[in-house]
Amino acid sequence: MTLSTTSRASAPQILDRCRELVRPALVESVGRLHPWHAETAAFSLGWTGTGGEPAPGSQGKGVRQALAVLGAEAAGGSGADAVLGAVAVELIHTFSLIHDDIMDGDETRRRRPTLWKAYGTGPAVLAGDALFALAVSTLAEAPGPGGAAAVRQLAGALGDLVHGQAQDLLFESRPWTGPGAVLPHEYRSMATHKTGSLLGCAAALGAVLAGAPASTVEALDLAGRHVGVAFQAVDDLLGIWGDPQVTGKPVHSDLRRLKKTYPVLAALSADHPAARRLDALLASAGPLDDPAARRAAELIDEAGGRRATVAEAHEHLAAARACLDRVPLARSARRDLLTLIPYLVDRTG
Amino acid sequence: MTLSTTSRASAPQILDRCRELVRPALVESVGRLHPWHAETAAFSLGWTGTGGEPAPGSQGKGVRQALAVLGAEAAGGSGADAVLGAVAVELIHTFSLIHDDIMDGDETRRRRPTLWKAYGTGPAVLAGDALFALAVSTLAEAPGPGGAAAVRQLAGALGDLVHGQAQDLLFESRPWTGPGAVLPHEYRSMATHKTGSLLGCAAALGAVLAGAPASTVEALDLAGRHVGVAFQAVDDLLGIWGDPQVTGKPVHSDLRRLKKTYPVLAALSADHPAARRLDALLASAGPLDDPAARRAAELIDEAGGRRATVAEAHEHLAAARACLDRVPLARSARRDLLTLIPYLVDRTG
Numbered sequence: 001m002t003l004s005t006t007s008r009a010s011a012p013q014i015l016d017r018c019r020e021l022v023r024p025a026l027v028e029s030v031g032r033l034h035p036w037h038a039e040t041a042a043f044s045l046g047w048t049g050t051g052g053e054p055a056p057g058s059q060g061k062g063v064r065q066a067l068a069v070l071g072a073e074a075a076g077g078s079g080a081d082a083v084l085g086a087v088a089v090e091l092i093h094t095f096s097l098i099h100d101d102i103m104d105g106d107e108t109r110r111r112r113p114t115l116w117k118a119y120g121t122g123p124a125v126l127a128g129d130a131l132f133a134l135a136v137s138t139l140a141e142a143p144g145p146g147g148a149a150a151v152r153q154l155a156g157a158l159g160d161l162v163h164g165q166a167q168d169l170l171f172e173s174r175p176w177t178g179p180g181a182v183l184p185h186e187y188r189s190m191a192t193h194k195t196g197s198l199l200g201c202a203a204a205l206g207a208v209l210a211g212a213p214a215s216t217v218e219a220l221d222l223a224g225r226h227v228g229v230a231f232q233a234v235d236d237l238l239g240i241w242g243d244p245q246v247t248g249k250p251v252h253s254d255l256r257r258l259k260k261t262y263p264v265l266a267a268l269s270a271d272h273p274a275a276r277r278l279d280a281l282l283a284s285a286g287p288l289d290d291p292a293a294r295r296a297a298e299l300i301d302e303a304g305g306r307r308a309t310v311a312e313a314h315e316h317l318a319a320a321r322a323c324l325d326r327v328p329l330a331r332s333a334r335r336d337l338l339t340l341i342p343y344l345v346d347r348t349g
Numbered sequence: 350m351t352l353s354t355t356s357r358a359s360a361p362q363i364l365d366r367c368r369e370l371v372r373p374a375l376v377e378s379v380g381r382l383h384p385w386h387a388e389t390a391a392f393s394l395g396w397t398g399t400g401g402e403p404a405p406g407s408q409g410k411g412v413r414q415a416l417a418v419l420g421a422e423a424a425g426g427s428g429a430d431a432v433l434g435a436v437a438v439e440l441i442h443t444f445s446l447i448h449d450d451i452m453d454g455d456e457t458r459r460r461r462p463t464l465w466k467a468y469g470t471g472p473a474v475l476a477g478d479a480l481f482a483l484a485v486s487t488l489a490e491a492p493g494p495g496g497a498a499a500v501r502q503l504a505g506a507l508g509d510l511v512h513g514q515a516q517d518l519l520f521e522s523r524p525w526t527g528p529g530a531v532l533p534h535e536y537r538s539m540a541t542h543k544t545g546s547l548l549g550c551a552a553a554l555g556a557v558l559a560g561a562p563a564s565t566v567e568a569l570d571l572a573g574r575h576v577g578v579a580f581q582a583v584d585d586l587l588g589i590w591g592d593p594q595v596t597g598k599p600v601h602s603d604l605r606r607l608k609k610t611y612p613v614l615a616a617l618s619a620d621h622p623a624a625r626r627l628d629a630l631l632a633s634a635g636p637l638d639d640p641a642a643r644r645a646a647e648l649i650d651e652a653g654g655r656r657a658t659v660a661e662a663h664e665h666l667a668a669a670r671a672c673l674d675r676v677p678l679a680r681s682a683r684r685d686l687l688t689l690i691p692y693l694v695d696r697t698g
Contacts, residue, residue, distance in 0.1 A: 034515040103471035122452035128509040137504035148497035155486035162479040166383040
């Protein structure tokens, strides 16, 4: 799906520039770990395989580090101001993926085994903890007056992150419809916390470290949170209708696992005959088999769940842009942010 | 075993006084969590059972919060200065127990199911993460100029803690003797990191928050680390010779699991025929059965492993006391520390 007509040409260049700026400090930070933690960190960051060999193409996009760098630049500072903040958010993101994969029982990520699958659950719990601790100490040692405020910013985001994960966890045991059903606005709150908090924190941290005023920090934080909700909406679309060749996940994977995602919740909350048929289908206990998952996908589409989710993504992208318009930002960094934000969300699946 | 003749009478009173001082802030801090995290935190802190009912007698001793309070008082401040630091170290301690129990596969703690056993592994990973995040944010928001230094102190201890856990984890796959064997000094390094870092941090944090000079902070930190090594040595003795009625663990539990503890390593490194017989016994693969574990305990004793471990505990207690003599400390808090430290280590098993 295409969510924007903004030129994409330079988004990968922006990501590359930021990655190059941050990389030496990230390498230095990881190098302070116990050698075993450094090995699991290098694997989890996509730098190496399980045997320590280089693993080209396994890295993430580095979205959070880029937002930190652009946050500092947008606030009138230099990207270098943001480097320790960028390191911290990449480490926290990596920590959260490691622990999420344990919680969700996911066995693959970016076409490789997840850390718990490769090293065992206990070691993966510890590897995540080590990255969490390293993120805090990296930021706590940032020089200058912004360091303490940066730690507070990160700590707040961490609280929101685990809050969102608890919300998500509890959704599992709630009914699809009727009293206690998960409503679309609750899902949005979960996504804001779970996905949005760290994206918002990344951009805000850059601004904090560059000495920006509170209004700029807050606007960047809120913009990142809206990006997170849009990102989650697109992730949910891909989890149902994404091309397995592109997503690396089986088709209808979220539906088979009966995951409560926005398209399903939006469909179920619609006043449409397909919503009632979908409810009946989901109410039959156990994971869905292939034909049932295909049928569920059709019913979600028919009841408007797909359309509502695309609208949700668009709405939150627009809200993110509006946040950037509310405060004075350096022109070139603002342009880079406007290039990057839709690119992050616009993944063809 | 009795490691000290210091009157114990007032150690429980010291612990009670510190617990009462810290408790309101700890309750307030836990109350900021998502309700589900607040429930798992209350369970893990021993406040409630799995159903939320009160659970008298399930609390830990509150050693770390007491060290924080006494650290502040020893540095000439008031116990109130230390409260947020005390909350942070108790939360970190609780987080580390939750994750340790997952890593070690331990099913009971303080005669109750461990959190992962009661709630599942994934939820327990998340519950630990939530306490970790809460500890950082609680301390990051501490008012006054000591807040930023306190966060740095905690971050350093967290790095050491996970370092020690990695050391411990890797011991498992190393041989008992010969090239690559774990030597007693490596075990001491592990205990300093894994057990000592947070005890040292607790006392140091109190001092930092009371505005103490670096020399006082360092002396308290080091004292706490020595206490940690002594504590670990006694824990190891109890893991072999402790009374199951008192420890709540099966007799010889560490031996059955082939855990590399100080008494075994000290025995194996002795030039004694019993050391060689012990090596042969341990080399026979698989966990030890009852008669083999009993025989191993006898051989460890015969080779001097038990005596060496008692000496190790005494030595580190003496070193802890020496640290307290190196810097000027408020008289009454110093006396409380000297009462508390041997009490913490002297557990009859």
